[in-house]
Amino acid sequence: MNTIERYLQAATRDNTRRSYQAAVEHFEVSWGGFLPATADSIARYLVDHAASHSINTLKQRLAALGQWHVSQGFPDPTKAPMVRQVLKGIRTLHPAEPRQAAALQIQHLQQAVAVLETEAGQARQQHDLPALLRARRDVALLLIGFWRGFRGDELARLQVEHIQAQAGRGMSIYLPRSKGDRQALGVRHQAPALKVLCPVQAYLQWIEVAGIAHGPVFRKLDRWGNLGDQALNSNSLIALLRRILERGGVPASLYTGHSLRRGFATWATSNGWELKALMNHVGWKDAKSALRYIDASASFGELAVLEGATPSLLGPADPL
Known part of the structure; x- marks a missing residue:
């Protein structure tokens, strides 16, 4: 690892880096998507996981994919209006109360x-x-x-x-x-x-x-x-x-x-x-x-x- 890479890595929290890597791997390996991605493929990825993933998980996946594209110098497809509308539709059709940790009494x-x-x-x-x-x-x-x-x-x-x-x-x-x-x-x-x-x-x-x-x-x-x-x-x-x-x-x-x-x-x-x-x-x-x-x-x-x-x-x- 060269000096620039070391400082770039230090700028991101370890937990965030690991979760982003896992999200990109899920899109590319588990789902079979291609990077760089198109807005259409991102939207289809969201739809395929709408019923099985929470809205927060999907938003985290979008953040990871967006960060990958920006860091690699590609346009960010997660910001496309279609992707945002699909996410809004998922939130409407699959409403769920956010899960929270129980407060320790x-x-x-x-x-x-x-x-x-x-x-x-x-x-x-x-x-x-x-x-x-x-x-x-x-x-x-x-x-x-x-x-x-x-x-x-x-x-x-x-x-x-x-x-x-x-x-x-x-x-x-x-x-x-x-x-x-x-x-x-x-x-x-x-x-x-x-x-x-x-x-x-x-x-x-x-x-x-x-x-x-x-x-x-x-x-x-x-x-x-x-x-x-x-x-x-x-x-x-x-x-x-x-x-x-x-x-x-x-x-x-x-x-x-x-x-x-x-x-x-x-x-x-x-x-x-x-x-x-x-x-x-x-x-x-x-x-x-x-x-x-x-x-x-x-x-x-x-x-x-x-x-x-x-x-x-x-x-x-x-x-x-």
Whole structure:
């Protein structure tokens, strides 16, 4: 790979690049289309998959095919009026409510963390380092992901050298790039220390027991409890999150990598956060993005039921 190709590749998120490659391969290999494509072939491709693919999947396929044509110097057939009309017709004839990840409820978070803390205590008493590592990693993953509203890929890319944490005070987390950071300028997030379910304490306990001084924060543990050097694959986080929650006795089949983010957004709204404060905390640039994550029907209850918690725990008046 030459220098230009390396920088061009760095300009696109890994997940986006992989999904675009898969979409182009589906059009060309699975469906038998030819590239460069015509507007007519793109329209026929959409029609052939109208009943089996969601509208969001079809739009993602169009974006990938459009990007391929532009990058190769060809006119973009996905912008043709006929293609847009076919897509509109599919949306009309195959209406479907967009699927969303279930919001992780605060009670389920508390329940899972309580079980993991019990596992950690037992592992320490039994000098079982593999079990202790797993419990401490999983607590940190849940609490940082929830209170910071991180996506799965953001959790996977956290680096120790980009985090400053002080017990009882808070933590600062720098993300060099993220989905909402279109200019790749990097974003610094703050998280306060909490009386219960504290992400700062969980992080410090995890890196202490793991002996991590640099590199990825969240890493794979094999079946024997050996800690790897490489970061968790973001694509594996859904399965990992479900296993963590199931260990805590939480019904986890509806939860995905976005459940932590959506859970925090819904919790914050139910506890009086204004939309602007929520957007600033999570990093959303527009209200439409934020509102998609808020589950107005969810009832999280009062956080005062948590032992030792104040009713606001992390209220909108708290400095972030």
